[in-house]
Amino acid sequence: MIKMKNVRILFRNIRDGLKNVIRNFSLSMASISCITVTLILVAVSIIGSLNVENFTKIIRDDFTIVTYINVDADENKINEIKKSIEKLNNIESVSFDSKKDIADRMKKESEVFNNIMSSWSDSENPLYDTYLVKVENSEKISKTANQIEKIDGVQMVRYGEGMIDSLISIFKIIEKILLIIVISLIVVTAFLIINTIKITIFSRQEEIEIKRLVGASNTSIKQPFVIEGLFIGLIGSIIPILITIYGYNFLYEKTGGKIFSEFIKLIEPFPFVFIASLILAIIGVIVGMIGSSSAVRKYLKI
Amino acid sequence: MEFIKITDVEKTYPSGVTALYGLNLNIKKGDFAFIIGASGSGKSTLIKMLYREERPTKGEIIIGGVNVGKLKNRKTYKLRRKIGVVFQDFKLLPRLTVYENVAFVLEMFGYDKTEIRAKTLKALDLVGLKEKVKSYPDQLSGGEQQRVAIARAIVNAPKLLICDEPTGNLDPDTSLEIMKVLEVINNLGTTVIVVTHDRDIVNKMKKRVILLDKGKLKKDFEKGTYDKNEKC
Numbered sequence: 166m167i168k169m170k171n172v173r174i175l176f177r178n179i180r181d182g183l184k185n186v187i188r189n190f191s192l193s194m195a196s197i198s199c200i201t202v203t204l205i206l207v208a209v210s211i212i213g214s215l216n217v218e219n220f221t222k223i224i225r226d227d228f229t230i231v232t233y234i235n236v237d238a239d240e241n242k243i244n245e246i247k248k249s250i251e252k253l254n255n256i257e258s259v260s261f262d263s264k265k266d267i268a269d270r271m272k273k274e275s276e277v278f279n280n281i282m283s284s285w286s287d288s289e290n291p292l293y294d295t296y297l298v299k300v301e302n303s304e305k306i307s308k309t310a311n312q313i314e315k316i317d318g319v320q321m322v323r324y325g326e327g328m329i330d331s332l333i334s335i336f337k338i339i340e341k342i343l344l345i346i347v348i349s350l351i352v353v354t355a356f357l358i359i360n361t362i363k364i365t366i367f368s369r370q371e372e373i374e375i376k377r378l379v380g381a382s383n384t385s386i387k388q389p390f391v392i393e394g395l396f397i398g399l400i401g402s403i404i405p406i407l408i409t410i411y412g413y414n415f416l417y418e419k420t421g422g423k424i425f426s427e428f429i430k431l432i433e434p435f436p437f438v439f440i441a442s443l444i445l446a447i448i449g450v451i452v453g454m455i456g457s458s459s460a461v462r463k464y465l466k467i
Numbered sequence: 468m469e470f471i472k473i474t475d476v477e478k479t480y481p482s483g484v485t486a487l488y489g490l491n492l493n494i495k496k497g498d499f500a501f502i503i504g505a506s507g508s509g510k511s512t513l514i515k516m517l518y519r520e521e522r523p524t525k526g527e528i529i530i531g532g533v534n535v536g537k538l539k540n541r542k543t544y545k546l547r548r549k550i551g552v553v554f555q556d557f558k559l560l561p562r563l564t565v566y567e568n569v570a571f572v573l574e575m576f577g578y579d580k581t582e583i584r585a586k587t588l589k590a591l592d593l594v595g596l597k598e599k600v601k602s603y604p605d606q607l608s609g610g611e612q613q614r615v616a617i618a619r620a621i622v623n624a625p626k627l628l629i630c631d632e633p634t635g636n637l638d639p640d641t642s643l644e645i646m647k648v649l650e651v652i653n654n655l656g657t658t659v660i661v662v663t664h665d666r667d668i669v670n671k672m673k674k675r676v677i678l679l680d681k682g683k684l685k686k687d688f689e690k691g692t693y694d695k696n697e698k699c
Binding site: 170171173174177188371372374375376377380381385466 | 518520540541543544545546547548550552558559560562572574575576577578579619620623
């Protein structure tokens with residue numbers, strides 16, 4: 166029986182919350198447009214940071230340790246080296262690149278190389294057989310490279326030493342900065358919205374006072390306002406979501422999925438835009454609800 | 468058993484002003500009482516304490532067995548659901564119709580639709596406004612608006628109806644009509660307390676009169692009249 170009562174109250178509050186958005190539409194518009202503007206900024210920074218993260222991941226995945234094998238190593242030795250490498254931690258894949266393949270590729274790349282190298286026989290080929298080693302965690306690439314270098318039969322390793330180390334630390338900094346930007350944008354949005362809603366609720370002080378006087382509990386006064394905040398947040402996130410979906414698709418198609426160079430690839434639009442939209446809607450709703458709830462608190466005697 | 472028992476109540480506001488001193492007062496169930504007194508006599512403070520808008524600094528106020536002064540802010544609504552309050556300025560919600568202004572109280576308490584309809588129409592019928600359910604407050608006269616406020620106050624069948632200068636904004640004829648409505652409600656068993664300045668009404672109604680002066684109880688008489696010699 167009590168349960169039925171609460172369900173009825175909840176449904177009435179949902180109805181009133183929606184009604185209030187419409188009845189106070191000009192004031193609701195203030196909160197809605199405030200949410201819209203800030204959510205657009207949040208959308209841009211979310212899309213930007215997720216793309217940077219994606220792109221750094223692609224580059225990191227591309228980090229390779231080139232392992233040069235001694236010229237005098239026979240086939241058994243070469244296989245042994247592969248096994249020793251695979252036994253190490255942090256190894257994702259090991260692939261063999263023979264000196265013949267390397268020579269063939271070089272010939273194709275340049276006319277000059279082609280002229281010189283065509284005269285070599287297989288035994289005269291001065292290049293090294295190599296293993297291309299990909300690591301699981303690129304941050305530990307230098308440690309893994311050192312371990313590989315110590316394996317018997319390995320002539321030397323190369324992985325772009327200094328450059329990769331500094332790239333990794335730059336990526337880390339970029340990720341941190343983007344995270345800070347996104348979080349501070351969300352916090353700023355929350356404050357802006359709380360203040361806007363506070364101003365709009367100010368005009369409804371009398372309504373709250375009357376409800377209190379006729380015996381409304383704090384919860385029953387607060388609930389319609391919180392639900393109203395939910396709707397405002399939801400409505401406010403519509404335009405940012407549309408911009409995200411259509412804008413990102415447009416950008417992706419215009420650029421063919423790549424910006425500046427072949428290396429910087431954008432995330433595929435689907436399902437990425439829907440996930441981003443969902444995040445926006447959730448931020449809008451939560452911030453709207455928190456905004457209303459903290460704004461109405463001021464007028465309650467608790 | 469007394470319905471309202473006020474014992475040694477003193478109220479000092481944070482500003483240092485003392486509005487009431489050592490007040491002792493009992494009101495029986497089913498009473499109709501006027502509280503009169505000049506501005507600053509403490510009558511508003513007294514009724515604000517009855518519906519727990521203010522707390523006594525000293526002493527205690529018991530209404531129907533509940534120590535009102537000890538009620539926490541969060542729990543105030545439990546008392547208010549048993550008390551109806553009517554104000555000088557009506558305090559109606561301008562964007563709701565007459566019907567909605569009365570019904571929203573019951574909606575908040577979670578009654579079902581048929582119950583709400585029956586109770587709301589009954590209350591509006593009692594104050595004589597059954598024909599105006601669809602009007603908005605600004606389409607009504609002052610007397611009608613006050614009757615809507617009374618209907619709202621009594622819709623949940625409270626044991627006590629408190630009226631703070633209910634006729635302060637109304638002309639004499641309309642004021643008397645409002646008093647007749649309050650009398651009907653009183654006859655149905657509700658205890659009614661009316662704070663007023665209105666000499667004529669007090670004299671015509673011949674009910675209990677409680678006179679406050681400078682924060683103290685000066686006179687308390689059954690079937691009293693407004694003594695012309697009293698400065699009010």
